[in-house]
Amino acid sequence: MAARSVGIGLGALGLGLVIWAGLTLLRYRTAIFPHHAASHLVTAGPFAFRRNPIYLGEMLMLLGAAELTKNFWFVLITPIFAALITWLAIGPEERHLEAKFGDSWRAYAEKTRRLL
Numbered sequence: 001m002a003a004r005s006v007g008i009g010l011g012a013l014g015l016g017l018v019i020w021a022g023l024t025l026l027r028y029r030t031a032i033f034p035h036h037a038a039s040h041l042v043t044a045g046p047f048a049f050r051r052n053p054i055y056l057g058e059m060l061m062l063l064g065a066a067e068l069t070k071n072f073w074f075v076l077i078t079p080i081f082a083a084l085i086t087w088l089a090i091g092p093e094e095r096h097l098e099a100k101f102g103d104s105w106r107a108y109a110e111k112t113r114r115l116l
Contacts, residue, residue, distance in 0.1 A: 003067055004067070004068065006067055007063075007064045007065070007066070007067025007068035008064065008068065009064070010060050010061070010063045010064035010067065011060070011061050011064025011065060011068065012064070013057075013060050013064075014056075014057040014058065014059070014060030014061035014062075014063075014064060015057065015061060016057070017046055017053050017054075017056060017057030017060065018053075018054050018057035018058065018061070020045055020046050020053070021045065021046045021047065021053040021054045021057065022054065023045075024042060024044060024045030024046065024047060025042060027045075028040045028042045028044075030042060034089045034092075034093055037096065037100070038093075038096065038097060038100065041097065041100075041101045041104055041105060041108065043108050043112070047112070048112070049112070049113075050112065050113055050114065050115065051090075051094075051108070051109065051112050051113065051114050052085075052090055052114055052115050055082070055085050055089070055090070055115060056115050056116070058081070059078050059081060059082060059115070062074050062075075062077060062078045062081060063075065063078055066078075082115060086114075086115075090114065090115075094109070
C-alpha cells in the first residue's frame, strides 16, 4: 500500500507540475508547445526553479506509472525519455531562447537548472 501511495504521489506531483507550468505559460501568453516560437521569457512559477518543468513533470508521471503498474519498463524509459527530450527539444528550445532573448536568457540559464 505504501508503494502505491508513492506511485500516486509521484504521478500527482508530475501532473501538478505540468498543469502549473502550462498555466504559467498561458498567463504570459507565450508558446506552450515546443515547436512554436516563444514570445516571452518566462521565469516565474515553476520556471523559477527549473527551466523545463513540463518535461520534469512528465518524467515524474512516468515514474509514478511505473510504481502503480509495477512495470519496470516505465523506469527504463524515463532516462531514455530525458536524453531524447534534451537532444530533440531542450537543445533547440534553448538555442531559440538565446537567439531571441540574449543576455536575459543567459542570465536565467546560468541561475536556473534544466531538469534535475
